[in-house]
Amino acid sequence: MLFLSADAGNLLWLLNAIALIALLFALWTAPWKALIVASARQHLFLGAIFILTFLWGYIYFTLDSRLIFHPLLMTSSALILGSSLTLFVGALALLFATLLGGFTPEFLGINFIVGVITPVLSTHALLKLITASRIKNLFLYTLGAGFGGGMLSIIAVASCSLAISALIDPSLFTLNWENASLYFLLMFPEGFMNGAIVSSLAVMRPELVRTYDDDFYLSRDD
Template structure:
């Protein structure tokens, strides 16, 4: 959900940008840089994830007259593969690339970072944490819960927060646009779940070594 700069008041964008930069700073401090540097394959997978995110966001559909582009988020799969901190960093870099390429609005960067990167990444990590606390050792609970359900809930939460932000003073244009297209935002939840669930399942089955949040002892008994 890329938001056009004409819909975002200055105070809202700066407030969201501050929250996003704080999240990026915390992610940079918590990121497992040593583990990432230890294997070139992990670095290559992370670069591929950044390209995947950029591709997902480029291949969006701008809804006529709304100033809002809807697209797959893809951030849940990155959280499952690399953890919250690297997912936030990868998502922010992908957003910055869109702006540099002229495919994104620099003025509305704060709102886009918060709604497209930080919120869905946080929701996805929270769902993973809940799954980790369950006594069940069912592998499907991890793959479907972390990938499918996590992605669905991340879209729902992001769309709900975006609608809430439309009540910000001066965001009347954003509110008007969302009033017409809000149902479409929530309709993205199932395709988002399918996309991320497929990526998570394939990675867990065929390359579990690159899935940082996967606990082999718990789910495979070794």
């Protein structure tokens, strides 16, 4: 989701600073060498930027001219490209969508925190739990991390959006809270889209899914 207007005051600078620090961390830790040597990964990287820019800039609905709801697809991007690259992909897509859609550029930092960092972190945390379980089941990855991660990302975004709107603009929090049911309506479509993308690539081109271990999930126990 995107914030279009809010009375953020001095908190705007703090939130923008947090977003910038997160982006610099992503730039520093991203596996650029692995991306450069694999043309298929480059296509996924550029394709993700293009698709997310289109979805965020044109496929959305606006709530009271202050909030925008759109597909996230951060879960599938994080599982395929990894968290660091996805933060960078999300930052570029958000910038392009803001420019092309004519949205408010001063809220780039807030929107990056809510719509990119938050779903990426929730997906990363869920993947850690799934990996720690050591359960060798392909469906646990595709449905658990893909479908479940997509649904969880909506819950995480809703929580972050409500928390930030409560801090920066009480009237925006009221608007957000009164329409909180919209988040529940978005959970299944988001889960389905991410689950379908992750499942397709994990089955057809598992070597392109950075967080997927084909040997682990499909190996037999002795």
